[in-house]
Amino acid sequence: MGRKYRLPLEIIGIILALIWLSPFYLLIINSFKTKREIFGNTLKWPESFNLDNYIEAFRELDFLRTFFNSVLITVISVAVIIIFSSMAAYALSRNKGKMSAFLFMLFVGAMLIPFQSVMIPLISLFGKFDMLNRPGIIFMYLGFGCSLSIFLYHGVLSGIPRALDEAATIDGCNKFQVFWYIIFPMLKPITVTVAILNTIWIWNDYLLPSLVINQEGMETIPLRMFFFFGEYTKQWHLALAGLTLASIPVIIAYFFAQREIIKGVSEGSVK
Template identity: 80%
Template structure:
């Protein structure tokens, strides 16, 4: 395609990029303004960059404790998802047969089930089991995150020859040793992708934590941000500063990891 033919597509791409970035521009620019400046002109740059908004939002969000809660839940949940999903995908990819094929398609079909359809019975069951806490939340994340993770791992495992397993077993290794010391290190690219995708999802999730761990002192960043935004609805300068603080960690994480996301997803889907 020549330069002239690409030019309209490039212009369209720039316009779409500006439209996509416009909410971030409004959020960041207005987070430095006073309330009066926001209502007088939303689009204009602030006269002075007011960092007091961020200091107040940081204190009101109790950011360090809330940040620790999000880190704790996210790290443990992602580690559990990787551990169990990789082993499940390994078992399904090596045990060729009707049962393993059906189980794999059940996991794939589970990705299409909306959370809202199982929300009420799930919370009811976990409430009766007295698991509406962090452990219960992590267990739920394992259930909801396994389907996509198994799908990605399964695609990569199909490209790894079974002869590696057989050679290791002949050398005296058991099934778990074959997986953990030989197969799992070869899954590093897709493991990074699974970790990134689940980290972004769990870090930004509001609905599930709001149903499970909404006790004071155990709230995650999205949950705390919801209450903070509700409290400061009319004080947009504080609300937008708090929102910027809340999304900053995951944006930084995504920019450092975006290459691995694209690489891992393409490998897992194509192989």
């Protein structure tokens, strides 16, 4: 690429970066403002950087308990998705045939089904089996998250030669050992990608927990955040502070794993 094209591309990149960062700027500066300042001018720098909003939001959210609930549901759900999706993708990639191809296309097609179209019958069905609780929502996240995860795993597994499986089988490994000790360690980049993508989705999800988790003390952070928005008043200053607190763990996790995420997505989509 010539030098004459580099400067315009850099300028475009800077502009796009500023556009992308603008919501974070609004979130952070307004989280330090009073309600009057927010309604006065959302773009203006806060008059003073005090932590009163964060302290009150921390208390109103019952942050430690809701944070624990979010972490518990997110970690278990992501772990279950990784285990079952990787095994399903391995079985589909190694068993070539019309049925395997049909099942794979079925999983791919399931990504196009919006949650709202199955929301009412799903909640009704799980209610009959008394599964409107934490195990129930984890099971639902497995169902909704496995399609994309299988698609990504399947793309990477298609590029791993079957000769590795055959060599391990000759050495005395069964299929379970071949997958867990030989193949699964090779899936680290795509596993990190699947983990981060599902973590961001589950951590920020509001609709499904609002339908399933209806017991006091079991709310996740997005569900508890709803209490800042009443019928007659909206506490934007507290909500923005709470959103900032809730975003920090996911942002930290993403920055530590961003290289693996990019590598995993490229491998899963190209191969």
